[in-house]
Amino acid sequence: MTIAFFLVLTIAGALGAAAAAAFGAPPSAFAGGIALAFIGFAGAAGAAASALHARDDLSEPRTAHGPTHPPPLPDDARVARPRFLRLWFAAAGAFAVLGLVPLISLARKPGRAGRTGWGAGVRLVDENNTPIPHDRLVAGGIETVFPQGAVGLPEAPAVLIRGDDGGYRAYSKVCTHAGCPVALYRHASHQLICPCHQSIFDVDDGAKNVSGPAPRPLPALALGVDAAGFLIARGDFDGPVGPDDWDRVV
Amino acid sequence: MLTLAPWLLTVVLAAAPTGADIYATACASCHGAQQWGSPDGPSLHRVGMADVDFYLMTGRMPAAKPWIEVAHRDERAGQALPLGHIRALEAYLAPVVAGGPPLPEVASGNLARGYQVYAVNCQQCHAVGGNGGSIGRADWAPALHQATINEVADAIRAGPGEMPRFGDQQFTQADLDDVAGYVLSMQIAQPGSGGPPFPSTGPVPEGALGYVAIIVLIAFVFGSWRHDRKA
Amino acid sequence: MIVRRTATWLDERFGTNTFLHAALAKIYPDHWSFYLGEFALYFFMVLVGTGIWLTFAFDASAQGAYPSVLALADRSHPIGYVIRQVHHWAAVCFVAAILVHMGRIFFSGAFRKPRELNWMIGVCMLMLASFTGFTGYSLPNDGLSGTGLRIAYSVALSIPLIGRWAAGVFVGGDDFPAPLLTTHLYTLHVYYLPVTIGVLLALHLFFVVYQKHTQFVRDPKRVVGRRFWPDYALRTVAALGATLAVLALMATFFEINPVGDYGPYRPWIVMNGAVPDWYAAFLEGALRLGPRTEFVIAGHPIPPVFWPGLVLPTLTFLFLLAWPFIEVRVTGDRAAHDVLQRPSAVPLRVAVGAALIFEGLLLTIAAGDDQTAATLHVPLDTLVWIYRVALLAGPFAVGLLAARIAVEVHVRTPDDGPPRPDAVVLVRNAAGGYVEEEVQAG
Numbered sequence A: 001m002t003i004a005f006f007l008v009l010t011i012a013g014a015l016g017a018a019a020a021a022a023f024g025a026p027p028s029a030f031a032g033g034i035a036l037a038f039i040g041f042a043g044a045a046g047a048a049a050s051a052l053h054a055r056d057d058l059s060e061p062r063t064a065h066g067p068t069h070p071p072p073l074p075d076d077a078r079v080a081r082p083r084f085l086r087l088w089f090a091a092a093g094a095f096a097v098l099g100l101v102p103l104i105s106l107a108r109k110p111g112r113a114g115r116t117g118w119g120a121g122v123r124l125v126d127e128n129n130t131p132i133p134h135d136r137l138v139a140g141g142i143e144t145v146f147p148q149g150a151v152g153l154p155e156a157p158a159v160l161i162r163g164d165d166g167g168y169r170a171y172s173k174v175c176t177h178a179g180c181p182v183a184l185y186r187h188a189s190h191q192l193i194c195p196c197h198q199s200i201f202d203v204d205d206g207a208k209n210v211s212g213p214a215p216r217p218l219p220a221l222a223l224g225v226d227a228a229g230f231l232i233a234r235g236d237f238d239g240p241v242g243p244d245d246w247d248r249v250v
Numbered sequence B: 001m002l003t004l005a006p007w008l009l010t011v012v013l014a015a016a017p018t019g020a021d022i023y024a025t026a027c028a029s030c031h032g033a034q035q036w037g038s039p040d041g042p043s044l045h046r047v048g049m050a051d052v053d054f055y056l057m058t059g060r061m062p063a064a065k066p067w068i069e070v071a072h073r074d075e076r077a078g079q080a081l082p083l084g085h086i087r088a089l090e091a092y093l094a095p096v097v098a099g100g101p102p103l104p105e106v107a108s109g110n111l112a113r114g115y116q117v118y119a120v121n122c123q124q125c126h127a128v129g130g131n132g133g134s135i136g137r138a139d140w141a142p143a144l145h146q147a148t149i150n151e152v153a154d155a156i157r158a159g160p161g162e163m164p165r166f167g168d169q170q171f172t173q174a175d176l177d178d179v180a181g182y183v184l185s186m187q188i189a190q191p192g193s194g195g196p197p198f199p200s201t202g203p204v205p206e207g208a209l210g211y212v213a214i215i216v217l218i219a220f221v222f223g224s225w226r227h228d229r230k231a
Numbered sequence C: 001m002i003v004r005r006t007a008t009w010l011d012e013r014f015g016t017n018t019f020l021h022a023a024l025a026k027i028y029p030d031h032w033s034f035y036l037g038e039f040a041l042y043f044f045m046v047l048v049g050t051g052i053w054l055t056f057a058f059d060a061s062a063q064g065a066y067p068s069v070l071a072l073a074d075r076s077h078p079i080g081y082v083i084r085q086v087h088h089w090a091a092v093c094f095v096a097a098i099l100v101h102m103g104r105i106f107f108s109g110a111f112r113k114p115r116e117l118n119w120m121i122g123v124c125m126l127m128l129a130s131f132t133g134f135t136g137y138s139l140p141n142d143g144l145s146g147t148g149l150r151i152a153y154s155v156a157l158s159i160p161l162i163g164r165w166a167a168g169v170f171v172g173g174d175d176f177p178a179p180l181l182t183t184h185l186y187t188l189h190v191y192y193l194p195v196t197i198g199v200l201l202a203l204h205l206f207f208v209v210y211q212k213h214t215q216f217v218r219d220p221k222r223v224v225g226r227r228f229w230p231d232y233a234l235r236t237v238a239a240l241g242a243t244l245a246v247l248a249l250m251a252t253f254f255e256i257n258p259v260g261d262y263g264p265y266r267p268w269i270v271m272n273g274a275v276p277d278w279y280a281a282f283l284e285g286a287l288r289l290g291p292r293t294e295f296v297i298a299g300h301p302i303p304p305v306f307w308p309g310l311v312l313p314t315l316t317f318l319f320l321l322a323w324p325f326i327e328v329r330v331t332g333d334r335a336a337h338d339v340l341q342r343p344s345a346v347p348l349r350v351a352v353g354a355a356l357i358f359e360g361l362l363l364t365i366a367a368g369d370d371q372t373a374a375t376l377h378v379p380l381d382t383l384v385w386i387y388r389v390a391l392l393a394g395p396f397a398v399g400l401l402a403a404r405i406a407v408e409v410h411v412r413t414p415d416d417g418p419p420r421p422d423a424v425v426l427v428r429n430a431a432g433g434y435v436e437e438e439v440q441a442g
Helices: A001-023 A026-051 A087-105 B006-016 B017-025 B049-057 B083-097 B111-122 B147-157 B174-189 B202-225 C002-014 C016-025 C032-055 C065-072 C078-108 C117-139 C143-157 C163-171 C183-211 C228-252 C278-289 C306-331 C347-366 C369-375 C380-412
Strands: A056-062 A120-125 A141-147 A156-164 A168-172 A184-186 A191-193 A198-204 A208-209 A223-225 A231-234 C221-228 C293-298 C300-302 C423-430 C434-439
Touching: A001 A026, A001 C032, A001 C306, A026 C078, A026 C228, A026 C369, A087 B049, A141 A184, A141 B111, A141 C016, A156 C032, A168 A223, A168 B006, A168 C423, A184 C306, A231 B147, B111 B174, B147 B174, B202 C032, B202 C078, C002 C016, C002 C078, C016 C228, C032 C078, C032 C183, C032 C228, C065 C078, C078 C228, C078 C278, C078 C380, C117 C278, C117 C306, C143 C163, C143 C278, C143 C306, C163 C183, C221 C228, C278 C306, C278 C347, C278 C369, C306 C347, C347 C380
Parallel strands: none
Antiparallel strands: A056 C221, A120 A141, A120 A231, A141 A156, A156 A168, A184 A191, A191 A198, A198 A208, A223 A231, C293 C300, C423 C434
């Protein structure tokens, strides 16, 4: 009887789910129907298994693992030490070398572009490529900025900060630990924090890495104001952007 | 009658405390009698009405326990003055705090644009969905689920505590309306929700539920056939 | 009727009836913990099934990925919504089931000779399952998973000598994010990784059937358990039903991975509380606790992410892979075993297992150390140091404690007695009486 109950549940659930899907019911109705169907199915199979009252102490012999001792091969299947054995191995080795060629060709060494888009006279812009006037931020403010015309470059983003003294600072937004954006700014403590692994950079001290796993400070961008009153960079970042690698020789 | 009227007026007026009275009882012990601050509380001169309104309206100030650091997770744990008292206090402090960000106007704006602004400027501290998050040391950027639109606008303009300040050149009135409206929209249940499936709060509870599922399955297998005949 | 006729048709062409007869009558040892591997298998089957459906809905290009997944996250289209939810829940549960199953194998000694190869296959599948999950949840190119990919790119870059090669292959280009990244992740996720898992899984199951399952019943010469048909078949089908039911219940009541909230990935945008799915969280914790020292060899930097991000998981993987051989070296037990042990029977194994579990749990918890610090009002710097000390000293303390407990438990456990004899014979003794004698077949 339990089995019958569960099987009815299964049928109701499955057909209900199909109907729910057909009539555009919310996803929970569809998923709920499926859940009911499988609860019923599991219950029916489980009850049927119990109803067998089968024995759990049936046994059969385990086959031995080995080692086995087969008879020797027939005479015509046996081979004496082949001639030119070393040449056979050399041929196999040569194929292995050839096989490496397509594999190595896949791994083209990338240049790790290293272009930041910044340079002397390049205007700071926001996400929409709008230049930043010198009175954009209030004291205690922060904005994400890019070099004009290079908003999408991965090593370009920088944070522009206006300190309590009214002066601007800009640092690379790419964390020197693992490359997350260093976006958290505690303006009262003058700290930039990377939310990924909690590296802390001191804004007043050249974004020096004062805490956390970042190995180097954030490179800084020297700033100026152009004739039209917009903020510009005076050059590129004063150090390499983001985490290092073996080929970025110091 | 005419001679009684001024007397009645005085009684009625005296029943409501003035801003100065409220300040003296609730604020002066930490912020100083002349609002210049003390070791227990900062100066209020030129902080701006947005800042004062934020702290008072969210109930963070007056602090329930003086001398307790207010940057903890349960920040709305101040005395939470009634609205009339807050307005009186603000009126009293207006000349002192002038010079900082004024009380902002705000109305809900374009939610799609607001989401863009939130993603670049707010999400790194207040997290997705306004759930809040750690900001290092032992401090917390609060969840935004209880914020009113005015509190949001106040905080954006004033930059209370460790929060940066977003002035009106960086966030125009339209930007402010958009992002404040978006923050409000995060509090409102989506149409059709409120029932299952309940929203996710991140990979951590998702992973925990995975292990709950394994435990449920083990319980099923262990429990289903415990009473089967054993040889 | 149809079944019988099909069987006859096949038998006339392939001689299958003998095999079927043996297969249906085969004996399988039964214990609740033996179903753990089955749960993992069923989660994998669900992943493949739902995954195939999803390949028809997903746009594998960098620009199209996020919008196509957003369409699936739309609750007004319940079928796609439920299938994607079940797929992601199944991935979360799949790795959990493998880990729990691996724990059962480890603590009961099922990996000993002649099953070392099967253990190694299983460890490989655990790694592959984690990679498949990671590539899978990175496919939508959303803000959360994109942050994780950026970190993975930095870890690949950090490898000495070949860092840029490795990172370039992984990302398919010169920088992160490369235009082909999503497409590469897609082919990894739907083809290379699952096919490899499938092949290894087939081998894994074949070995279990061919070498016969281990058992707790102490009879080394015989397999003791239930007959496959209809007994064990019904039970395993019930387990399948339960697996699917649990997944459907999760999809009914709990949302997973709300990509609509995370937004599309942009390299300059990040969210607070960004952590990976649970099975990669130990790496996240390791990265947070790792030292900041950047070694420099002849001008070439080795970034600090290299040690926690790559060396740690590689050493762990190799250690797990080699464990059957390590244990043989230490205990000197080179015999083949088909009978399982109570965990407490081998204190060394309990110590090592407990230490590994402790380290894994600690690193996983450390992935949320900033939230823990704020909740407990403890400065984060202090908490990091506490975790570091616990990481280095903890495994020894936990291992010793676990070994001690194992020894005490073992001493107090009533012995099962000697293995069952093959026969009991009555023997006439010198005094004329009859005496029972147990005989073990040679």
